[in-house]
Structures are given as C-alpha cells and as structure tokens.
Amino acid sequence: MNRYHEIVARYVARTPKSQALNARARRVMPGGDTRTGVYYAPYPAFMAQGDGKYLTDIDGNQYLDLLNNFTSLVHGHAHPALLDATRANIARGTAFAAPLLAQVELAETIAARVPSIELLRFCNSGTEATMLALRAARAYTRRGGMIKMIGGYHGSHDFAAATMDAEADRGIAEGIRRDIYFATFNDLDSVEKIFQAHAGEIAGILVEPIPNAGGLPLPRENYLAGLRALADKHKALLIFDEVITLRLSEGGYQQIANVTPDLTALGKIIGGGFPVGAFGGKRDIMRMFDPRAKNRILHSGTFNGNNATMAAGLASLRLLDQSAIARINALGQALAQGFDDAFQEAGLVGKTTSYGSLLQTHWQRGEIANMQAVARGHQRAQDLPYLLHLELANRGIFCAARGEFNTSTVLNQADVNHAVMIFSETLHYLKPYIAETNPELLVK
Ligand SMILES: Cc1ncc(COP(=O)(O)O)c(C=O)c1O
Known part of the structure; x- marks a missing residue:
C-alpha cells in the first residue's frame, strides 16, 4: 500500500459514521450535499459541532479549523x-x-x-x-x-x-x-x-x-x-x-x-x-x-x-476592529511563514501566497501572477493538493481541499505553531510518495 492508499484508508477508518451518513445523504441529494466546493473524495466528514476554533465531526474527531466556513466565521464558531x-x-x-x-x-x-x-x-x-x-x-x-x-x-x-x-x-x-x-x-x-x-x-x-x-x-x-x-x-x-x-x-x-x-x-x-x-x-x-x-x-x-x-x-x-484585524493578519502571516519554512526544510518545491489573514499553499515557486498560473501548478502537482488536505484532516487540521487557509480571532500563536508542526510532519510523510509521482518537486 503506498502513501496515497494509506492516507485514504486512515481517513475512512476514522470516519465510519460520516461514510454511512454520506451513503444515506446521496439517496436524497446528488453527491450527498448541497455545496460542490466542500466535496472531497471519498466523502467529506460530516461535522457535528463547531466551538470556537474547533470542529468536531460525527465520529468524534476534533479539528483545528483553519477554514472558518471559507472565511465567513472570522470569530470562530458559536461566538x-x-x-x-x-x-x-x-x-x-x-x-x-x-x-x-x-x-x-x-x-x-x-x-x-x-x-x-x-x-x-x-x-x-x-x-x-x-x-x-x-x-x-x-x-x-x-x-x-x-x-x-x-x-x-x-x-x-x-x-x-x-x-x-x-x-x-x-x-x-x-x-x-x-x-x-x-x-x-x-x-x-x-x-x-x-x-x-x-x-x-x-x-x-x-x-x-x-x-x-x-x-x-x-x-x-x-x-x-x-x-x-x-x-x-x-x-x-x-x-x-x-x-x-x-x-x-x-x-x-x-x-x-x-x-x-x-x-x-x-x-x-x-x-x-x-x-x-x-x-x-x-x-x-x-x-x-x-x-x-x-x-x-x-x-x-x-x-x-x-x-x-x-x-x-x-x-x-x-x-472586528482594526486591532483585531491586525492580530489575525499577524497570525496569518506567521502561519504562511511557517508553511514556507516547512516546504524548505522538507526539501520540497512549494510555497504559500498570502495577505494578512488569508493564505494558500502551492506546489510551485516563483511569482504566481494569475489564476492560470495557479491552475497550472495545481495540475502539475497531480494528487498532492488532495493528499496534503486529507492527511492534514487525518492529523486534525481542517482547511479547504484546494489548500486554502485563513485565521480567525479565536486563534493564538500556539495554534499557529501547532498547525505548522503538523504541516511539516505531513510534508515529510508525503515526501516518499512525491519522489515517485513528482520527482521534479524534490529540491536537488
Ligand atoms: C469572492 C467571492 N465572491 C462571491 C462569493 C459568493 O458568495 P456566497 O457563497 O455567499 O454566494 C464568494 C464565495 O465564496 C467569494 O469568495
């Protein structure tokens, strides 16, 4: 079993209730949901509760939420x-x-x-x-x-x-x-x-x-x-x-x-x-x-x-006054810097683009000037954006499947450090797989 199958198998083993509910949901909703943008294979985890910076799925797995309903929950859940x-x-x-x-x-x-x-x-x-x-x-x-x-x-x-x-x-x-x-x-x-x-x-x-x-x-x-x-x-x-x-x-x-x-x-x-x-x-x-x-x-x-x-x-x-904004922007920048350092330390070609509390990971380097460049890098990376997302979920970090993250006012520096550590571990875990599928992304 290679890393791809390992990651999916671990995800499925952690989320049996989500798998069952997805099967039930698919009988009444195409794909089992009403938001194309939140789908990921083999099925997205169903969330049972949001509390501050954490999400808990229906199998009881807890996630640090770095997506915040695609940026809308700038104060986290149930503030x-x-x-x-x-x-x-x-x-x-x-x-x-x-x-x-x-x-x-x-x-x-x-x-x-x-x-x-x-x-x-x-x-x-x-x-x-x-x-x-x-x-x-x-x-x-x-x-x-x-x-x-x-x-x-x-x-x-x-x-x-x-x-x-x-x-x-x-x-x-x-x-x-x-x-x-x-x-x-x-x-x-x-x-x-x-x-x-x-x-x-x-x-x-x-x-x-x-x-x-x-x-x-x-x-x-x-x-x-x-x-x-x-x-x-x-x-x-x-x-x-x-x-x-x-x-x-x-x-x-x-x-x-x-x-x-x-x-x-x-x-x-x-x-x-x-x-x-x-x-x-x-x-x-x-x-x-x-x-x-x-x-x-x-x-x-x-x-x-x-x-x-x-x-x-x-x-x-x-x-969300200017000082709260300055705080989440600084946390966002610390997260982006941590992810960039992690790519470098793992010897992998990758980086974030970011502004303030918004950030996005890419499997490429250099200036990314437009959306065509983003899409090209994403395509060349094949399964990597998906696997990075699913393995981060396996390790308790919730982000968008396309590698999008954002910070909220309920996060602190310790959360950022934790997320960076998990991100770094995930890159190291993926590296042998990357060596097989995308050797051009290994820094020589
Ligand atoms: C820039 C931008 N415009 C418009 C929309 C659409 O907003 P809604 O999902 O509330 O319809 C989104 C949603 O993500 C967005 O990111």
Whole structure:
C-alpha cells in the first residue's frame, strides 16, 4: 500500500459514521450535499459541532479549523457575543416583511467603514451581491458587456459561474456568456484590448482585489489603480468583489490599495455566520434601487436584512476592529511563514501566497501572477493538493481541499505553531510518495 492508499484508508477508518451518513445523504441529494466546493473524495466528514476554533465531526474527531466556513466565521464558531446578540434579536421575531432597526445599524456600520459605499442594500449571499452589483452597473451605464478575470470566483449565478469553456458551462445562458469578456488578472493590457475592441459596449470590470478562490495571486503594484484608470478612461464602472477581502482591514482591501471602486459586493463576515450579502457604492448608482425612483431597479428578497443576520453581522463587525484585524493578519502571516519554512526544510518545491489573514499553499515557486498560473501548478502537482488536505484532516487540521487557509480571532500563536508542526510532519510523510509521482518537486 503506498502513501496515497494509506492516507485514504486512515481517513475512512476514522470516519465510519460520516461514510454511512454520506451513503444515506446521496439517496436524497446528488453527491450527498448541497455545496460542490466542500466535496472531497471519498466523502467529506460530516461535522457535528463547531466551538470556537474547533470542529468536531460525527465520529468524534476534533479539528483545528483553519477554514472558518471559507472565511465567513472570522470569530470562530458559536461566538458567545454573536450568539447573544442574535438570540436577543430573534426572540422578537425573525423577519417581518418590513424594515428593521438592526438593518439600519449594520448599513451605517458598513458605510462608515467603507467610504466608497455611500448607499447599500442587503441580500442573502455573495452570489446575489455580485449579481445585483452587475445589474446596477449595466443599468447605470446602459451597456451590456462586462469584464471579469479568468479563474475569478464571484458565486454561482450565470455570469459568475461562466468560464471560457462552453462545454464546462453547461446550463449557463448563452446570452449571458456572450456579454462576458475575459481578461487576465494582473495584466492591464488584456483589459485595455477588450475596451479597444468593444468601444462603448463595456459596462464595467468585476474583480476580486486578491482572488481568494483563484488561489490568492497578489495584485501587482498599481494593478488595481490601473483598472480604475482604464474604467474611467472608457466610462465604465469598477466593481470590487470584497466578499472575502473585507476582512483584511476595516475598509476592506480598497482601503489598503487606496483605490476607490464605484460598486462593492460584500458577504461572509458581515453576516456573523448567517447567510448574507450586500452591495453598495456611489449614491448616484445605488439610488436606482429606491422604489420611488422613476427608472428603478427591482430588488426584493424574503430574507433580505432579516433580524438574525443583521444582529449577528453587527456584533461580528463590532468585534472586528482594526486591532483585531491586525492580530489575525499577524497570525496569518506567521502561519504562511511557517508553511514556507516547512516546504524548505522538507526539501520540497512549494510555497504559500498570502495577505494578512488569508493564505494558500502551492506546489510551485516563483511569482504566481494569475489564476492560470495557479491552475497550472495545481495540475502539475497531480494528487498532492488532495493528499496534503486529507492527511492534514487525518492529523486534525481542517482547511479547504484546494489548500486554502485563513485565521480567525479565536486563534493564538500556539495554534499557529501547532498547525505548522503538523504541516511539516505531513510534508515529510508525503515526501516518499512525491519522489515517485513528482520527482521534479524534490529540491536537488
Ligand atoms: C469572492 C467571492 N465572491 C462571491 C462569493 C459568493 O458568495 P456566497 O457563497 O455567499 O454566494 C464568494 C464565495 O465564496 C467569494 O469568495
């Protein structure tokens, strides 16, 4: 039995209840779940409980959570302050088909932190947030075309999910695909070329300032400012997807980069662990959502701005002040440095890309400029990203199968040291397998 089979066999031996529940779940849900992004073979562990920084699966295995529901649980699981605020609010009812005070308070809090957001609206997911921001941009500019980056992730509506591969885009409206123009992240020329070829047709540029699901290539200096200038030059809008990157500073990554988008999509941490999205920006654009406006854009949602989400979101942001952000950013950087050192010490070609509390492992070295480069490295590494993830799970570390990690306010330096130690042990354990399948990844 080689290391691959050993790792899977140990995972299966540790998770018999998850295996049984997965078989049962598959009878009513394709694949046994409702989130493609959390699937991994042979089946994902079912979680029974989240408590602070720990997750416990239904077989009783405990994990240090370095994924935090894909960054949304910035205060870990079941944080008492968030639960108390939520309980107090929902004791008075959950949603009323009427506006609520808590919604005003959360809107004020967000607008105060992110100056480019003069007006905003809530929805129930980051998917809706990007979808509605795009609709606003099209309505405002009266143009249909939209630029997005190859490999960028913005949720699951048609525009967001479409790729350049017609075969992979099964079920996505052809009309929507026709309106998408793909550029390469960190490549301003690729954006300029689209504007040149389609003068007067492009409503805007949608970009995640640091593409997290895309593998965390970092924006080069002046790239985001360059996008701003190109959008201005061609009278198009710049839309930042800060669903994830809002956690990097009180004002999101736009504050760090000092670039002001016209519209911003938000989600994750602003819901304190509950379903949420928000989109906002310039008053002139956002006022199209005013029901009193003559040329208004319709926007409704049964659970928009509901009492549970608004209360939890408000408590989440209050706790996440600049000093809390500085702390999780420092922990994230310590984790990234520890992982980088571990790759080096194990004599393996690999590294992290990271910014603040966000990090991603790669089986390659050198600059990783865009999502195509991330994908190429991932493909060349074959089973290694998967095995690293599954063996980390076997050893009690929970991260995304694609090698994505993030830190939360309930972690401390000892947790980081522990995670680095496990990571290092896992690399050493994998090394004989790597020597067989990917000898080019051994440092000569
Ligand atoms: C950058 C980005 N935009 C949008 C979304 C979609 O958010 P949701 O999953 O809440 O629909 C995500 C989700 O991971 C995301 O990472």
